[in-house]
Amino acid sequence: MYTLLKSDKWMDDKYLTRVMRKVCQRGHNHTYNQIIVRSDDYTVFTLRTSTSSAPRKNVWIKIPSLVKGKRIAIPLSTNVAPKGNLRIILRHEKIEVHYAVEVEETNDCGTQTLGVDKGFTEVLTDSDGGTLRRKSWRSFNQRI
Secondary structure (H helix, E strand, C coil), X not given: CHHHHHCCCHHHCHHHHHHHHHHCCCCCCXXXXXXXXXXXXXXXXXXXXXXXXXXXXXXXXXXXXXXXXXXXXXXXXXXXXXXXXXXXXXXXXXXEEEECCCCCCXXXXXXXXXXXXXXXXXXXXXXXXXXXXXXXXXXXXXXX
């Protein structure tokens, strides 16, 4: 039996196959309120609505339904068209559309290097030479 398990020939033995299926069960998906829509399986379109102040652009997506050839149109609360795979979640009788967005990495301090030094005599010293003493450190901790 050990040699069958080591050599991956246990699938030929009916008893070992049954035991392995019982012991090594596959994973199951427990999500009941969401679906994934691939990037090539939905279409995005915009509708222009004119209000009293200015025309507005509403973005909609069409996803496939269970009926062949029929699609479901869902309005989005944004004016930016989603890209990539979508996760459609039904939560509290509302539809949420989640998608990944690439974020640009910005360096807000410019080319300057920032740093904080934790010392023994002065509690904290920043890059500009300013110190944070014990009394102000307590108020700083309370703000965090």
